[in-house]
Amino acid sequence: MHHFSVWVPRRHKVSVVVDGSTYPMQGPSSHGFWTADVEKAVHGSDYAFLLDDDPNPYPDPRSFWQPKDVHSFSRVLDHRNFAWTDEKFRAVPLPSAVVYEMHVGTFTPGGTLDSAIERLDYLCELGITHVELLPIASYEGNFSWGYDGVAPYAPDETVGGPDAVKRFVDACHSKGLAVILDVVYNHFGPAGNYTGQFGPYYTEKHKTPWGAAINFEEGGSDEVRRYFIDNALMWLRDYHFDGLRLDATHELIDRSALHFLEQLSREVEDLSASVGRCLVLIAENDLNDPRVVTSREANGYGMDAQWSDDFHHALFSLLANEQIGYFRDFGEIGQLAHTLKHVFLYDGRYSQYRQHSHGRQVLNLSYHKYLGFIQNHDQIGNRAKGERLEMIVGMRKAKLAAGVVFTAPFVPMIFMGEEWAADTPWMYFADFEAPELRKAVSEGRKKDFAHFGFGDDVPDPEDPQTFESSKLKWAELDEPKHHEMLRWYRDLIHLRRKTLSLNLGDMHRMDVEHSEESRWIRTDRGEIRTCMNFAETATAFALPPGSELLLSSAEAPDREPGGVVVPPLSMAVYRMPARPVTVEPPQ
Structure with missing residues (x-):
């Protein structure tokens, strides 16, 4: 028997179709939930919901498993069926971390989590402590960055599906590696999102770069908040992830007395106490607001860390001499020096790019609250041709940049392939089905870079070759240039690990x-x-x-x-x- 429950507050009739048979659901409850107990439904049963008189069956917004695609029936998944072997694993504390950002589809030729397991020994030898996976929630198509996910609870089949995620995390833990998952709670992808059929997941009162904002503060927002918080708890509890990286939290528009991030922090702390594991939350945030990583007791949001973008921008602009977009606000030696001491450059000062004063000073917080990097998926993939740092500035400057990152006071993070100056680009790619959407994405990409002088010479995101060309070529490791860079990264990581002074978090000791x-x-x-x-x-x-x-x-x-x-x-x-x-x- 399986208990089905779905939040559908504005419909008059809801049924669940299970393995070809239709069962009426009871409801709605006072909060809009419909339920049904189906005797024949077991692990592996396929199901979908019928809403009012709409003949189209819709996948479950909380589906754990989408075996075919995001448009088709969901499948019942019993998390208890997996045999974990990581009972004794405990993650390295985040202040001691060396984080490795990984996109599963391009990390290995196979592009799956199972094939990634074969490279874990390499990561251990390099000195990595935490693997951070780009989003793996189900999306439309055969390849994606992962930020167009529409089924947040269901690992995509292109990376191997639910059990492959568990195998990967279990394998990482067996080798002493912690695993962080990138999650997207600020929008759904443009294809395959059916949440609007079920309830008010969006609000038109606020806008984001992707359209209407997620509803965190209006009618029905209790259930929407619960939807995303339960998702976070699922990844940490049922998949044994050691932490989450939250995408673009500045686009979580919430004026509630209890901000969504604060609520999430509190519930993750409770789960951590329950399961006996240290669980961390890392935010991406564009506001330069220390409250993001300030404790809840001090009226902050309680995130454990956040990405340090000003440090990246200040360092990159010195190396590449670029003055495009937000890099217009950077480019001076003193600006990088300021971020090394004070974290944010824009800590209340005027930004020419934004045309207003931006940010707030960081006071009495540990440097360990911030991640430092010179490359990541955004900074590479959002370039017209996905050029990596060494391709832009050359070997000498790239080595200088890595040295700055690993001797900076922040928790260091690298993007896959950076450590050997990979010659493969990492470009933007997506695989949508609708011809009009494919065309819009392709033409939009060209338009984005037209004023940079690229014209039509921009790789087509919808072309499978763009995805294939972004895959790492591991044979490069045998070539002198790449071996030199890899040795440099290993030396930097080893030095950081054995040197107390390179791990001091006190801002007053810098x-x-x-x-x-x-x-x-x-x-x-x-x-x-x-x-x-x-x-x-x-x-x-x-x-x-x-x-x-x-x-x-x-x-x-x-x-x-x-x-x-x-x-x-x-x-x-x-x-x-x-x-x-x-x-x-x-x-």
Whole structure:
């Protein structure tokens, strides 16, 4: 027997079709739920709902399994059928993490979670602690970034379906790797979303880049909030994920006294206590608002961490000399220095790009509340041709960038293939069925980049070759350039892991100096001094006598009286001698 329940507050008649037979449902309850107990429904039974006199059967908005596609019948899934082996696994704490962002479909030639398992030993040897999967919720078509999902509870069949997710997480845990899942609670994809047939999941009162906003504050919003929070709890409880990354939380428009993020944080904390595992929530947020990662006790939203976009933009603009879009607000040495010390550059100052003052200062928060990176899926894939950093700036600058990321005070994150300077691009791709939607996506992509001078020379997102060309080529690892970069990343990760001073989260223990004219930045944290030279010429840095060179992204710096000369476009990390401790005698 299976108990069916569905929220349909504005219909007069609801039935469930199970394996070809139709059963009337009882309802609606005071909150709009319809229910039915069906004796013959078991694990593997196919079902869908009939609403009023509409002859079309609709998949379950909370479907755990869409075996055919997002338009077809749902399938009953019993989570108890999977035999987990990870009872003793405990994730590395997030402040100690090295996060690896992975798109399953392009990580391996097979493009599935099962094929990704074959590369887990590689990630362990690299020094990764957390694998972050781009969204895997079911979407229309055979390939996607994942942000067009329309069945948030159902892992897509292209990555292997529900049991493949569990096999992957279980395998990661067996090797000591934690797993974070990227989830999308700010919109549904444009094809295959049937929630509007069931209830008021949207509100026209607010708009987002994808259209009407999700309904977090109007009539029916209790059930909509419950829909997404239950989804988060499902991934953490039933699939054993160790955390979630929440996409574009600034587009979760909620003026309620209890913000959706705060409610989610509270319930995840309760689940963590129940299952005995540390569960984390990482936000993407464009508001530069410290409240996102401030504890609930201090009137914050309680997220454990968020992406540090200003740090990325400041670093990238120095390397690539781009002044397009939001990069117009960046490009100075002092701006990167500011983010290294204060997290946000736009912490209340005026933004030329936005044309208003933006953000708020970060005060008395740990650096561990922020993730730092120089590449991610957005920053690569949202370029016209999906160029990776090394393709844009060259090997020397790419190594400098990686060194800055791993010696910065933030939790480091890398995007798959970055660690060996992969030659494959990572482009935007989607596989919608309707000809008019396919055409709109393709033409829209060209229009987006027309003012950059690309014309029609933009890869078609709907072309399967765009997807295939974005897959990593693992044979590159045997080539000298790629082996050099991989060795550099391994050295950086190893240094960070064994060096206490590179893991200090206290903002008061970070000293930063810079020269705009000479294009250098110097940071001191504990016993570690990092010398970053963004100039095309060698630059002198002061250094205490007895300092030890730990790593250099290029040729070793030359010694000179009172310091060292760091080569152009490179960085070097030194351990300074311990400072003597002076103890005042008692009076």
